[in-house]
Amino acid sequence: MERSVVITGIGAVTPVGTGREVFWQALLAGRSGFSPVQSFDTSKMSVHVGAEVRDFDPAEHVRSLDPQSMGRASQLAVAAGRLALDDAGLGQVALDPERAGVVMGTTSGEPLEVELYNDRYVAGEVDRIGSELVTRYPCHTIAAQLASEVGFMGANAMIPTACAAGNYAIAHALDLLRSGRADLMLAGGADSFSRITYTGFARLGAIAPEICRPFDQDRQGMIPGEGAAVLVLEPAERAVARGARIYAEVAGYGLSCDAHHMTAAHPEGDGPARAMEQALRTAGIAPEEVSYVSAHGTGTPTNDRLETLAVHRVFGAGARRVPVSSVKSMLGHTMGAASAIEAAVCALAAWSGKIPPTMNFREPDPECDLDVVPNEAREHPVEVAMNNAYAFGGNNASVLVRRWHP
Amino acid sequence: MTAGPKSRSRVVVTGLGVLSPLGDRVAALHDALMAGERAIAPVEAFDTEGLPCRLAAALGGFAPEPYLEGGNLRPLDRTGRLAAAAAGLALEDAGWTAELRDEQEVGLALGTMFGSVKTIAEFDRRALEAGPQYVKPFDFANSVINAAAGQAAIWHRLRGPNATIAGGTTAGLQALAYGRDLVATGRTPAVVAGGAEELCFESFLGFARAGALAANEEEAVPFHAERRGFLLGEGAALLVLEDESAARERGATVHAEILGAATAFDPSRGRDPDKTAATCARAVRAALSEAGGAGRAPLEIDCLSTSASGSPAVDRAEARGLAEALGERGAKLPVMAVKGSLGEALGASGALQTAALIEVLRRGEIPGIAGLDRPEPGLALAPSPASSNLSARHGELRAGLVTSVGLDGAVSALVVRSVIGRMGASG
DSSP states (O other): OOOOEEEEEEEEEETTEESHHHHHHHHHTTOOOOEEOOSSOOTTSSOOEEBOOOSOOGGGTOOSSOGGGSOHHHHHHHHHHHHHHHHTTOSSOOOOGGGEEEEEEOSSSSHHHHHHHHHHHHTTOGGGOOSHHHHTSSTHHHHHHHHHHHTOOSOEEEEOOGGGHHHHHHHHHHHHHHTTSOSEEEEEEEEOOOHHHHHHHHHTTOBOSSOOOTTBTTOOOBOBBOEEEEEEEEEHHHHHHTTOOOOEEEEEEEEEEOOSOSSSOOTTOHHHHHHHHHHHHHHTOOGGGOOEEEOOOOOOHHHHHHHHHHHHHHHGGGGGTSBEEOTHHHHOBOGGGHHHHHHHHHHHHHHHTEEOOBOSOOSBOGGGOSBOOBSSOEEOOOSEEEEEEEETTTEEEEEEEEEOOO | OOOOOOOOOOEEEEEEEEEBTTBSSHHHHHHHHHTTOOOOEEOOSSOOTTOSOOEEEOOTTOOSTTTSOSSOOTTOOHHHHHHHHHHHHHHHHHTOOHHHHHHSOOEEEEEOSSSOHHHHHHHHHHHHHTOGGGOOHHHHHTTSTTHHHHHHHHHHTOOSOEEEEOOGGGHHHHHHHHHHHHHHTTSOSEEEEEEEEOOOHHHHHHHHHTTOBOOTTSBOOTTBTTBOOBOEEOEEEEEEEEEHHHHHHTTOOOOEEEEEEEEEEOTTTTSOHHHHHHHHHHHHHHHHHHHTOTTOOOOOOOEEEOOOOSOHHHHHHHHHHHHHHHHHHHTTSOEEOTHHHHOBOGGGHHHHHHHHHHHHHHHTOOOOBTTOSSBOTTOSSOOOBTTSOHHHHHOOOOEEEEEEEOSSSEEEEEEEEEOTTTSOTTO
16 A cells, blocks of 8 residues: 655744744734735835744743854744654654755745845845855755754755745655655755745736735735645655644645636636645545645735636536635735645644634635635534645646544 | 546657757756757846956846747746746747647646846836836736746636746746656646746846855866856756647657656755755665656666756765765766856756756766866765767666755655657657
8 A cells, every 4th residue: 555644843934923833823813924024115105014034032832953153044944844753743753864854945945045146146245245146046945954953864855836835845856755765754945034925926017006905806915925744744654653743634635737828827627726735636636525725825915816727627516615725814914835834724724623804804706706715714524634735937826635544 | 525646657858949048948058068069148238346256157148039920029027938938949849739729628737946037137127216106017927936937828728727847047947847747746737837037137136145156267066176166157948848648649750768866955955965865865765765666667767958057065965965875876867067168047946957858858968067177175976077978888878867956945856757768659
């Protein structure tokens, strides 16, 4: 039999809080992570709100490396990784480091290093530019820093597939564990808040001026955020043997590409639907078995409409019955971290039987006629949760998480 | 319920697409390597005034039009053009026509270290200098690290999984391993996999400041006794990886079989050469163990395609790791080091090494290392200069090993088997 793979640890650093329990309770309470941007000057832009991680001190989490030796996304990732290992009860446990690995996703890697480079370049201070673009910027340093911090010597991969990256990373870790090439994987995603990302989305007109209202008739866009989430994945057999707390099983995944446009989604939601269908088919799960969908749900007029179309295509008559919520209504869009954070949400929903809400919802949109769990968390047994993520490049990734029955 | 046990299917290479400073066909690259050519020249693409190094191996005359016809090239930056052009060459070589790609979902796994740090930096500089309202949406679309993979997928309508794999200089080899897994597990019938990287001022300056590049007049030949560093390169190599039985069924020409792959990591991140060597040995053993999996005949490696680049410590550590994993026979194997001719093409390197090795297995002749007039004494391997007739000495080439030693702790290895005389006339 193919090995079952389960989630035994969750670490998250997000705009609504750090650590699994703080983060989860904040989401269930509908807390907002939005506030005026502090990281850089937005006075020349038409939008000013972001979802930054505040009061984050990497030194509280990073134990063996110097936090100043790495970029901000790496700091967020290493902190999330440490939190995840501690949450899994593996903080001090001996394990074979050669059988343990790391796969992380990101959209932009360490863009603050490019900004630093440019600040000096534009000021005519090329002589002050160091080796940072080689030593700190390349995105693989995120996975390398995390593995270095925790001493993992097995597989080490970085998958920068933009806003679907967290799901891609979890999917790859699942394959490495299933094929027996690793016994423990840290998988997740990380991105830092950056003027590059914010400027780009502002220029596309994609940023909401004040608040993110996914699936609402009056939704005006997404709000860029930052953060990291890391999951501990291990074979179920090993997790059971060591008496670990099991949040959920990773049941399968689907990946597809629109091959249509870099930043505009396919007009019929074709790629997203194919990713969902592939996930269900390869996991041997029927659409009616899905009890929760964590939407990509960015809050842009187009994304939410097309995502609704895709959910209809995949779930048919059941599309209006399955609860579909977007935690981006609270966290903003944390880019490459988003689908890793949302995979954690799916695992926690399956574990606790609670679904976090889509906040800020007022007016239903006939083109988004789904049960979006408006404004209040819901008690709801979750047998199978589907985590959807879509990205620049036409990338689509769906991960399925199943409730664990001991 | 969980799906039943799945046997991994065999994965073969049916298409090779190469854009290298020594040619845009793998046969031309092979001939140049056999002739001991090096593409190293003064950089023309940007100003190197005041930098200790002014040399690189560039794709000087690259223009996308001959490779990419009938579409709008404007949205693609240079990295996107390299990836799309090499993907086109690979798909054409494999016979994966537009009609076939419409019927089936072909995947893409692109290795890259930087994506385009040039595009990202230019986007940000425009916002700084002209104002945030004057940035170009096209440039923002290309500022994500997976832009080249997205652009190549759009160009060739590749609707399957679309992954970008980073990993510094191991990215190309890791992407091949990733693509192979997607095919082996039956997720997709074929994947275009490999790497692409452009030469640009931003990364050149970073490597120069890090002291990694050989200064002008300094030796940059892999394994050379006097080597002082590497020189940067650029290019793309993409391979079509395909399910073996499906490839046979559609009558495809099979170039080689991918038998095993692995990546290992050194938590000291390359700071300790002993650990780099040990990590290299672990990756090689794991890849060989996978290649020699159940039901397969014992595997004999006949040729090494190393990642040696001219870096004093890393070349030596790679040689030690290979010798440790391969034993006495392995230490005497013929050694390729294409970075001596092509430069360090970062995320493209592992794929370029693999494409060059596959051509070696097909042609039965092995290029030595260009410019290697004096190998480092006491090296754990026995590399030879380009002029030596390696092929006559070594006889039949059954399988080869590609290694990629990263600068940040990761080491990847990949085992490729020849299909000459193994898969019938088509092979």
